Amino acid sequence: MRYNTLGRTDLKVSALCLGSMTWGSQNNEAEAHAQIDCALDAGINFIDSAEMYPVTPHRAETSGDSERLIGTWIAKNKRRSDVIIATKVVGAGYKLIRDGAPISPETIRIAVEDSLRKLQTDYIDLYQLHWANRGSYHFRQVWSYDPSKQDTARAIADIEEQLQTLDALMKEGKIRHIGLSNETAWGVMQFLRIAERDGLPRVASIQNEYSFLRRIYDLDLAEVAHHEDVGLLAWTPLGGGLLTGKYRGGALPTGSRATINEGIGGRMNEAGLAAAAAYADLAERHGLDPAQMALAWCLERPFMTSVIFGATTVPQLENSLKAVDLKLSETVQAEILEIYQRYPMPY
Numbered sequence: 594m595r596y597n598t599l600g601r602t603d604l605k606v607s608a609l610c611l612g613s614m615t616w617g618s619q620n621n622e623a624e625a626h627a628q629i630d631c632a633l634d635a636g637i638n639f640i641d642s643a644e645m646y647p648v649t650p651h652r653a654e655t656s657g658d659s660e661r662l663i664g665t666w667i668a669k670n671k672r673r674s675d676v677i678i679a680t681k682v683v684g685a686g687y688k689l690i691r692d693g694a695p696i697s698p699e700t701i702r703i704a705v706e707d708s709l710r711k712l713q714t715d716y717i718d719l720y721q722l723h724w725a726n727r728g729s730y731h732f733r734q735v736w737s738y739d740p741s742k743q744d745t746a747r748a749i750a751d752i753e754e755q756l757q758t759l760d761a762l763m764k765e766g767k768i769r770h771i772g773l774s775n776e777t778a779w780g781v782m783q784f785l786r787i788a789e790r791d792g793l794p795r796v797a798s799i800q801n802e803y804s805f806l807r808r809i810y811d812l813d814l815a816e817v818a819h820h821e822d823v824g825l826l827a828w829t830p831l832g833g834g835l836l837t838g839k840y841r842g843g844a845l846p847t848g849s850r851a852t853i854n855e856g857i858g859g860r861m862n863e864a865g866l867a868a869a870a871a872y873a874d875l876a877e878r879h880g881l882d883p884a885q886m887a888l889a890w891c892l893e894r895p896f897m898t899s900v901i902f903g904a905t906t907v908p909q910l911e912n913s914l915k916a917v918d919l920k921l922s923e924t925v926q927a928e929i930l931e932i933y934q935r936y937p938m939p940y
Contacts, residue, residue, distance in 0.1 A: 599770065601795060604769075604770065607899065609917060610639040612902055613625070613660075613663065614642075616659040617661065619649050625663075631910055639679070642678070644683060645687060651689060660711040664714070680708050681774055684726060698755075701755065721773060722776075723774050731775040732858065735938070749783065756794060759794055777813075782821075801827070804891065805836060810825060826899050827897065829901075830900050836887040838884070840866065841870055871936065882912065885913065889917075890921060
């Protein structure tokens with residue numbers, strides 16, 4: 594396993610991060626624990642969660658179960674120091690938690706205390722803001738995104754209040770480091786500017802969607818990462834499963850994410866399926882596993898801190914782990930670029 598430094602912190606995180614968004618819905622406790630054991634045996638030391646997980650599907654009654662299953666693993670194995678745990682507070686509008694209340698000093702404190710209790714730990718290694726109150730272009734909102742409607746003063750005040758609250762929680766020992774998720778270049782730079790101005794905590798990372806099918810990060814955020822040491826934690830590097838090849842030719846495997854979240858959040862459109870098929874064809878021509886190829890490519894991106902991948906079975910997890918040792922040839926890299934130019938933003 595390879596390891597990278599998390600921002601300007603002293604933490605070394607594994608290049609692959611085990612995602613948990615299926616634990617508590619598609620995966621039961623025994624399966625979640627088996628995945629953690631397998632991942633740690635392979636050298637992974639990084640697990641990502643969120644107070645809203647699992648999301649396959651979204652249900653109020655299961656929200657938080659992913660954290661609970663991590664917590665029961667910690668309680669059972671007494672290996673808290675062996676894992677770096679990241680989790681998140683939901684942003685504004687998610688009605689299943691706190692009736693969609695925006696991120697505020699009050700909701701951050703409530704969420705942190707709830708996560709600590711569910712995780713059965715005294716501290717969270719990386720605490721992230723799941724999305725900004727002001728809105729964003731993430732979650733398929735890119736087509737209608739219009740920042741001209743944002744209230745600049747309110748957005749700045751939100752960041753100031755959030756950083757002050759996170760600073761207090763760090764001083765209390767409840768969180769070690771902070772990160773962002775589903776943010777923009779402007780948002781990241783405001784967090785950095787205000788933190789430096791006011792002596793508040795510096796964000797260590799940004800967790801955004803990134804894969805062959807979603808490469809917005811390559812533009813302004815890649816430059817921010819380079820100059821400011823705020824690396825990417827890539828979520829959905831397999832395009833919600835499209836890049837594994839399992840939906841190729843119209844297939845719909847029983848129990849797959851597409852049978853639970855119809856359309857996989859807008860990804861299974863004509864362009865998305867065509868692009869995924871092109872990448873699967875490329876992998877087949879070169880004798881590569883499509884999932885391993887997609888993950889290996891992400892791992893080589895210069896701004897990458899860790900690639901968050903999920904699995905519903907241990908064999909799937911073991912297959913993905915092989916990406917760490919895969920080096921893509923220049924020929925494969927050139928063909929990936931050619932497909933990207935044909936399908937730059939399929940969803």
